[in-house]
Amino acid sequence: xxxxxxxxxxxxxxxxxxxxxxxxxxxxxxxxxxxxxxxxxxxxxxxxxxxxxxxxxxxxxxxxxxxxxxxxxxxxxxxxxxxxxxxxxxxxxxxxxxxxxxxxxxxxxxxxxxxxxxxxxxxxxxxxxxxxxxxxxxxxxxxxxxxxxxxxxxxxxxxxxxxxxxxxxxxxxxxxxxxxxxxxxxxxxxxxxxxxxxxxxxxxxxxxxxxxxxxxxxxxxxxxxxxxxxxxxxxxxxxxxxxxxxxxxxxxxxxxxxxxxxxxxxxxxxxxxxxxxxxxxxxxxxxxxxxxxxxxxxxxxxxxxxxxxxxxxxxxxxxxxxxxxxxxxxxxxxxxxxxxxxxxxxxxxxxxxxxxxxxxxxxxxxxxxxxxxxxxxxxxxxxxxxxxxxxxxxxxxxxxxxxxxxxxxxxxxxxxxxxxxxxxxxxxxxxxxxxx
Amino acid sequence: xxxxxxxxxxxxxxxxxxxxxxxxxxxxxxxxxxxxxxxxxxxxxxxxxxxxxxxxxxxxxxxxxxxxxxxxxxxxxxxxxxxxxxxxxxxxxxxxxxxxxxxxxxxxxxxxxxxxxxxxxxxxxxxxxxxxxxxxxxxxxxxxxxxxxxxxxxxxxxxxxxxxxxxxxxxxxxxxxxxxxxxxxxxxxxxxxxxxxxxxxxxxxxxxxxxxxxxxxxxxxxxxxxxxxxxxxxxxxxxxxxxxxxxxxxxxxxxxxxxxxxxxxxxxxxxxxxxxxxxxxxxxxxxxxxxxxxxxxxxxxxxxxxxxxxxxxxxxxxxxxxxxxxxxxxxxxxxxxxxxxxxxxxxxxxxxxxxxxxxxxxxxxxxxxxxxxxxxxxxxxxxxxxxxxxxxxxxxxxxxxxxxxxxxxxxxxxxxxxxxxxxxxxxxxxxxxxxxxxxxxxxxxxxxxxxxxxxxxxxxxxxxxxxxxxxxxxxxxxxxx
Numbered sequence: 001x002x003x004x005x006x007x008x009x010x011x012x013x014x015x016x017x018x019x020x021x022x023x024x025x026x027x028x029x030x031x032x033x034x035x036x037x038x039x040x041x042x043x044x045x046x047x048x049x050x051x052x053x054x055x056x057x058x059x060x061x062x063x064x065x066x067x068x069x070x071x072x073x074x075x076x077x078x079x080x081x082x083x084x085x086x087x088x089x090x091x092x093x094x095x096x097x098x099x100x101x102x103x104x105x106x107x108x109x110x111x112x113x114x115x116x117x118x119x120x121x122x123x124x125x126x127x128x129x130x131x132x133x134x135x136x137x138x139x140x141x142x143x144x145x146x147x148x149x150x151x152x153x154x155x156x157x158x159x160x161x162x163x164x165x166x167x168x169x170x171x172x173x174x175x176x177x178x179x180x181x182x183x184x185x186x187x188x189x190x191x192x193x194x195x196x197x198x199x200x201x202x203x204x205x206x207x208x209x210x211x212x213x214x215x216x217x218x219x220x221x222x223x224x225x226x227x228x229x230x231x232x233x234x235x236x237x238x239x240x241x242x243x244x245x246x247x248x249x250x251x252x253x254x255x256x257x258x259x260x261x262x263x264x265x266x267x268x269x270x271x272x273x274x275x276x277x278x279x280x281x282x283x284x285x286x287x288x289x290x291x292x293x294x295x296x297x298x299x300x301x302x303x304x305x306x307x308x309x310x311x312x313x314x315x316x317x318x319x320x321x322x323x324x325x326x327x328x329x330x331x332x333x334x335x336x337x338x339x340x341x342x343x344x345x346x347x348x349x350x351x352x353x354x355x356x357x358x359x360x361x362x363x364x365x366x367x368x369x370x371x372x373x374x375x376x377x378x379x380x381x382x383x384x385x386x387x388x389x390x391x392x393x394x395x396x397x398x399x400x401x402x403x404x405x406x407x408x409x410x411x412x413x414x415x416x417x418x419x420x421x422x423x424x425x426x427x428x429x430x431x432x433x434x435x436x
Numbered sequence: 437x438x439x440x441x442x443x444x445x446x447x448x449x450x451x452x453x454x455x456x457x458x459x460x461x462x463x464x465x466x467x468x469x470x471x472x473x474x475x476x477x478x479x480x481x482x483x484x485x486x487x488x489x490x491x492x493x494x495x496x497x498x499x500x501x502x503x504x505x506x507x508x509x510x511x512x513x514x515x516x517x518x519x520x521x522x523x524x525x526x527x528x529x530x531x532x533x534x535x536x537x538x539x540x541x542x543x544x545x546x547x548x549x550x551x552x553x554x555x556x557x558x559x560x561x562x563x564x565x566x567x568x569x570x571x572x573x574x575x576x577x578x579x580x581x582x583x584x585x586x587x588x589x590x591x592x593x594x595x596x597x598x599x600x601x602x603x604x605x606x607x608x609x610x611x612x613x614x615x616x617x618x619x620x621x622x623x624x625x626x627x628x629x630x631x632x633x634x635x636x637x638x639x640x641x642x643x644x645x646x647x648x649x650x651x652x653x654x655x656x657x658x659x660x661x662x663x664x665x666x667x668x669x670x671x672x673x674x675x676x677x678x679x680x681x682x683x684x685x686x687x688x689x690x691x692x693x694x695x696x697x698x699x700x701x702x703x704x705x706x707x708x709x710x711x712x713x714x715x716x717x718x719x720x721x722x723x724x725x726x727x728x729x730x731x732x733x734x735x736x737x738x739x740x741x742x743x744x745x746x747x748x749x750x751x752x753x754x755x756x757x758x759x760x761x762x763x764x765x766x767x768x769x770x771x772x773x774x775x776x777x778x779x780x781x782x783x784x785x786x787x788x789x790x791x792x793x794x795x796x797x798x799x800x801x802x803x804x805x806x807x808x809x810x811x812x813x814x815x816x817x818x819x820x821x822x823x824x825x826x827x828x829x830x831x832x833x834x835x836x837x838x839x840x841x842x843x844x845x846x847x848x849x850x851x852x853x854x855x856x857x858x859x860x861x862x863x864x865x866x867x868x869x870x871x872x873x874x875x876x877x878x879x880x881x882x883x884x885x886x887x888x889x890x891x892x893x894x895x896x897x898x899x900x901x902x903x904x905x906x907x908x909x910x911x912x913x914x915x916x917x
Contacts, residue, residue: 352849
């Protein structure tokens, strides 16, 4: 009996010993340990922040691009005294200990001004695709994220973009009913004469290091069309406060039996874009009852429509010069290049495009596939986020959907914080939807 | 689609031996007649209901294309003459080619093309057991254009002059002007390839060695080029139409009309390509080495190919529209060089054949060595040397034009203007083969290719390129009856 007990105990002891030998505190060979790095997060305060007394409710979101994990924290108050001089002046927010990897950092705070006449306004900061590598156990690297005041105008805004098109009852896509809804979000009558819509030259799914980098001041475009008339001079198209405009592909009733009952009746649209061509293969529909947009520039002689999977950014605004000057002046021509590397080949690929100054832009919306915004195709000061209607690339469920701006029923205004992730929702498309 | 192809060849040949004093001749002479034609009707479809809305094709019956008739005659003499202890062999030949059934307006009509071929070999007398020879040759080959080069189909250029849409389908109207273009190039000539080579050979017993150098060049190869020309058309202004006043489709006479011009290009075949090839080939084979009963063979080659267009070419401008100006309608660039490449490759093989006669077995191992390959694609023109405007006049393209809001689009983008060189690194593959003979009629082989390989990784632009080759196996049965 004693012998048996002794045997059992010794077996158990042996098992424990062996077991413990396997659970070693050291990292066994073959397993990769995650390295943590110290990162000093600083914010930069460029020009225009001199009269800011303090930054309150400083919300920081750190997004790990590789793992998809987010971590956020809030700093309640940063006072002017904490600012260190420099170019730009900086403030150290915090020292983070985070795993090595690729990160995006988003900041948002409320700036409280010295002058009581200025109401506190939202400020933002944005840093994309920053690599953090540990260079030693206690070595800290630092990064400065510059803050900016997003331009949140209350005039014309893009209220809805329907780019996916609709499905016929047979299940095939139907083309012709893409539209933009633009709303007067202010309290005064505005005039739509000369209002332009542009499609960005760069798209979400192709990220290259384009040179020269101009996004901070200008936006490269591949398509630009405008409402007839000259802004500031003509007053042919007044838009009441809260009223909307519909600008679409073909302004006809698409719901007839020979077309697509699943589509919409766009015959009452305000303008249609008509791509006139001498090529019979490119025969666009021009409804004589609906005025046409004036096309300023297109990259292709085919019938245009916004990209139906949602890869580009769209801007609206007014030209600062007349059409003729815009089309012929060198200031609006953009020649760019990027380095193409494939195997042993490394070449500079060159392209021509057009561009507009960001000061002409009233509102902008970036589109991307859900969770797949990788880089800024236009300046983040125009749109800090993105809206989506595709959950995956070639999403079969995207047809009939659009992105629409959210409505604040208390203030009776559309929400516009220049962050489409915050301002837009994915809905079933309806050009005549009534906001309530 | 109805095709009734008919291919026929008729050939007659005679051969005889002759002797003139100390020269023995082996003479061959003959003639060949080739006739090819398709008697079918080609694509058959209702022209008002084409297969696809964007097609501009009109049907063309195959039997409307004239037949290919080529008549050739040839004569060759192989003369052997001993000169002291040496021997001189001269093989000289002549071949004439003529295309029949060609309309009189064509440059190739009624022309007789003569190709000469000469091969000369000088065999040296045996010296210390070495038998050597030197040979050289020169030859021409004329290539005739194909039927599609000579008789291309018409090109149809459709231009929309008026496009009026109405919500009432019966009131819609579209008016198209079509140009039917004949893109025949009657000046199309034959392409001629000239080649010469020199070879050196030395044998001793069962050792054989030879090395050859050749060079060939063709400067007038066939190429499809773009002919650019202005097309005049009318523009009808439909914006004046009042839909509520219509009682039917709008009449053209009621609309304001303006005359306009646009540029477009269509293809035709010209003699505009150059291909130059040169190379060195060598081969050495040993006798069976007694102890291991193995024969070693080493062969290898270096080749170089140069291809380029030999005439400047027009290209259509990009499809952009700046304001109301569709650049490709208004301007077309004329570029000096549109494509060129220079390729070189050097490979060699080491073959070991072991004979195990007692077992009737032959074991073979081959090492295929790929030493070097590179392709140079020098920069093609990105800036045009000239441009055509809608009057059809070609103007020189100057530096200032690169800033012109419309002409700047004629500077080609993408990789144009940059050289695209490509290099493949060396690698070696090893193959094995075993052949067994059964009696005199049957042989069975088993082979395993790419069993081993040596393909070192290399680094390019920060990327490591790793190559792998998968082995494959097979069996062969040979039956000799």
